[in-house]
Amino acid sequence: MLVKYPLTEEQNLLVELIKRIGEEYIAPFALEWDEKESFDPRPIRALADADLFGIIVPKEYGGLGMGVFEMCLAVEWLSYYCAGVSTTYAASFLGAYPIILFGNEKQKEKYLPDIAKGKKLCAFALTEPQAGSDAFAIKTTARKEGNYYVLNGVKQWITNGGIADINIVIALTDPAKGPRGASAFIVEKGDPGFSAGKKEKKLGLKSSVTTDLIFNDCKIPADRLLSREGMGFMVALKTLDYARCGAGAQALGVAQAALEVSLKHAKKRIQFGQPVYNFQAVSHTFAEMTMRLEASRALVYQVAKFIDAGAKDFSGASAMAKCFATDQAMWICERAIQMMGGYGYMRDYPVQKFFRDVKCLQIYEGTNEIQKNVIARELSKVYK
Amino acid sequence: MRIIVSIKGVPKPETVKVDPETHALRRESAELILNPFDRSALEMAARLKEKYNAEVIAISMGPPNVIPLLREAYSICADRIILLSDRAFAGADTLVTSRVLAQAIKKLAPFDLVLMGLKSADGETAQVPPETAAILGIPSIINVKNLSFEGGKVIALRETEYGLEELEAEPPIVVSLYPKLDYFRPPSFKRLLEIRNIEPEIWSAKDLELNEEKLGLSGSPTRVLGVFEKKFAEKGEIWEGEPEELAKRLINLLKEKGFLKA
Numbered sequence: 001m002l003v004k005y006p007l008t009e010e011q012n013l014l015v016e017l018i019k020r021i022g023e024e025y026i027a028p029f030a031l032e033w034d035e036k037e038s039f040d041p042r043p044i045r046a047l048a049d050a051d052l053f054g055i056i057v058p059k060e061y062g063g064l065g066m067g068v069f070e071m072c073l074a075v076e077w078l079s080y081y082c083a084g085v086s087t088t089y090a091a092s093f094l095g096a097y098p099i100i101l102f103g104n105e106k107q108k109e110k111y112l113p114d115i116a117k118g119k120k121l122c123a124f125a126l127t128e129p130q131a132g133s134d135a136f137a138i139k140t141t142a143r144k145e146g147n148y149y150v151l152n153g154v155k156q157w158i159t160n161g162g163i164a165d166i167n168i169v170i171a172l173t174d175p176a177k178g179p180r181g182a183s184a185f186i187v188e189k190g191d192p193g194f195s196a197g198k199k200e201k202k203l204g205l206k207s208s209v210t211t212d213l214i215f216n217d218c219k220i221p222a223d224r225l226l227s228r229e230g231m232g233f234m235v236a237l238k239t240l241d242y243a244r245c246g247a248g249a250q251a252l253g254v255a256q257a258a259l260e261v262s263l264k265h266a267k268k269r270i271q272f273g274q275p276v277y278n279f280q281a282v283s284h285t286f287a288e289m290t291m292r293l294e295a296s297r298a299l300v301y302q303v304a305k306f307i308d309a310g311a312k313d314f315s316g317a318s319a320m321a322k323c324f325a326t327d328q329a330m331w332i333c334e335r336a337i338q339m340m341g342g343y344g345y346m347r348d349y350p351v352q353k354f355f356r357d358v359k360c361l362q363i364y365e366g367t368n369e370i371q372k373n374v375i376a377r378e379l380s381k382v383y384k
Numbered sequence: 385m386r387i388i389v390s391i392k393g394v395p396k397p398e399t400v401k402v403d404p405e406t407h408a409l410r411r412e413s414a415e416l417i418l419n420p421f422d423r424s425a426l427e428m429a430a431r432l433k434e435k436y437n438a439e440v441i442a443i444s445m446g447p448p449n450v451i452p453l454l455r456e457a458y459s460i461c462a463d464r465i466i467l468l469s470d471r472a473f474a475g476a477d478t479l480v481t482s483r484v485l486a487q488a489i490k491k492l493a494p495f496d497l498v499l500m501g502l503k504s505a506d507g508e509t510a511q512v513p514p515e516t517a518a519i520l521g522i523p524s525i526i527n528v529k530n531l532s533f534e535g536g537k538v539i540a541l542r543e544t545e546y547g548l549e550e551l552e553a554e555p556p557i558v559v560s561l562y563p564k565l566d567y568f569r570p571p572s573f574k575r576l577l578e579i580r581n582i583e584p585e586i587w588s589a590k591d592l593e594l595n596e597e598k599l600g601l602s603g604s605p606t607r608v609l610g611v612f613e614k615k616f617a618e619k620g621e622i623w624e625g626e627p628e629e630l631a632k633r634l635i636n637l638l639k640e641k642g643f644l645k646a
Binding site: 009010013014017020021024025042045046049050051052054064 | 567569570571572573574575576577580
């Protein structure tokens with residue numbers, strides 16, 4: 001890395017531990033998981049045993065009480081080893097944030113200690129077949145019946161679907177009110193009428209699990225409501241504001257790995273009697289890759305620190321971090337393949353995996369087009 | 385429940401030197417790593433701690449450069465870390481090592497279990513666990529794959545060439561563990577943060593009330609007469625160089641020997 005960041009002793013220990021877990025529990029297996037499209041619980045177990053699911057959980061609930069910046073460092077370096085594993089990990093934070101940000105005392109006491117210990121994995125369910133970027137078009141309903149809510153509908157492309165113990169589900173409690181009639185619920189694995197669909201076949205991120213969530217008269221106690229009725233989209237949007245930096249951090253890790261693998265190749269690959277790195281067309285490409293990566297890292301880190309410093313309005317900032325870093329990472333991974341030529345295209349080498357994995361980062365947690373809508377909206381608020 | 389885990393620092397392969405006079409390994413100058421076999425003992429201690437809320441104490445006999453390994457033990461599961469260190473311990477064979485460990489373990493009584501790796505990656509004798517048990521006058525079970533407690537008894541599962549064997553014993557006992565468990569946990573981040581402010585206890589021969597004559601090289605009946613590298617009559621050759629050049633050389637050799645047609 002050409003730009004060095006001063007990290008605290010704790011942050012350095014965190015990065016070292018993530019790298020140790022990456023080297024031992026991920027690196028030797030990542031290509032095989034990708035090839036076989038298999039989810040291996042071992043790295044998740046290792047992250048749980050290392051207390052790393054507790055990063056963002058407040059100390060009083062057994063977590064580490066760290067900020068978005070530390071979450072980004074963990075996600076970045078995990079993604080360096082496998083973006084599929086980091087997707088499972090980061091998606092669990094997406095499910096944990098709503099409880100941290102909007103849970104009442106009882107809900108926090110019930111769920112957060114187990115989340116911090118990594119005993120319970122989380123998922124966040126907003127998307128539906130007809131409601132992707134147009135999130136307000138959700139149709140899943142939650143009907144109040146005495147002391148219960150009864151959920152009906154289908155959520156689509158849910159990371160950690162079926163393997164998560166705690167699922168945050170956005171559903172309409174008052175369909176007549178439109179988006180203001182949506183509410184957020186905690187649905188637990190094993191709740192009656194709740195099941196996961198088949199595992200989706202994906203282009204990348206194959207070591208993570210993605211499924212539909214199906215609610216068929218799913219009956220849950222009324223105290224599973226997060227915040228108040230009608231706050232569903234508030235919960236969802238605030239959660240995404242916090243978590244978006246994590247998607248940007250994933251992009252940094254994958255791009256860093258792509259840069260390193262392809263650079264090592266270019267310095268060793270002899271053509272026309274010399275390493276291909278000696279040719280300006282190649283070395284300038286690497287210069288461009290590094291600039292884009294470092295610019296992305298600077299933005300993601302800065303936005304994370306901005307949020308941790310107590311910023312109130314950071315939708316635009318976190319949208320920029322996510323959109324810019326993931327777009328740059330896509331470009332860097334594509335160039336990394338080009339710099340390796342035929343080797344880059346072969347599945348024996350990891351760069352093609354980075355390329356397939358990184359594509360999803362431009363799509364999930366709000367497509368980059370939606371991020372630009374958010375940025376433009378926030379921009380016009382500032383410059384009236 | 386109290387579990388004592390005994391760990392050892394072994395020289396990192398390729399950094400070890402042998403004392404030309406005593407033929408013992410020069411541990412104090414070597415770069416030490418946790419004996420890989422001891423990882424099983426720490427993992428099993430961590431599992432038992434989770435299951436039975438046990439207290440885990442890690443001990444190690446060795447020079448002060450073992451301290452980082454005791455810190456590693458803390459970062460995985462140990463609640464207390466104790467270094468058994470004294471110049472008088474230097475040159476100890478397995479008997480003297482077991483004597484020192486047994487004395488330290490006695491001081492930590494009452495305890496239920498003493499866990500150790502099956503053997504050490506340097507000495508490879510596998511003698512210390514049963515010897516320590518013998519000195520303590522308690523039973524030992526070696527090469528154990530799984531441990532549990534039922535009705536005040538220790539149930540130990542181990543694999544033998546005839547199949548799985550289940551043994552039952554009254555605690556306290558010494559157990560050495562099978563090296564290849566299905567999973568080894570990494571250090572805990574919380575514990576890595578804590579260990580920065582924790583120093584190990586250091587116990588000397590005097591603290592352990594041990595007679596110096598029975599310690600170290602002089603107390604060790606084992607005499608290593610020589611250390612040598614085993615030479616094989618039919619020595620393999622190692623060629624180094626550029627791949628093209630080596631390939632040509634190999635083709636020539638195969639032709640010479642008649643394996644390839646000229």
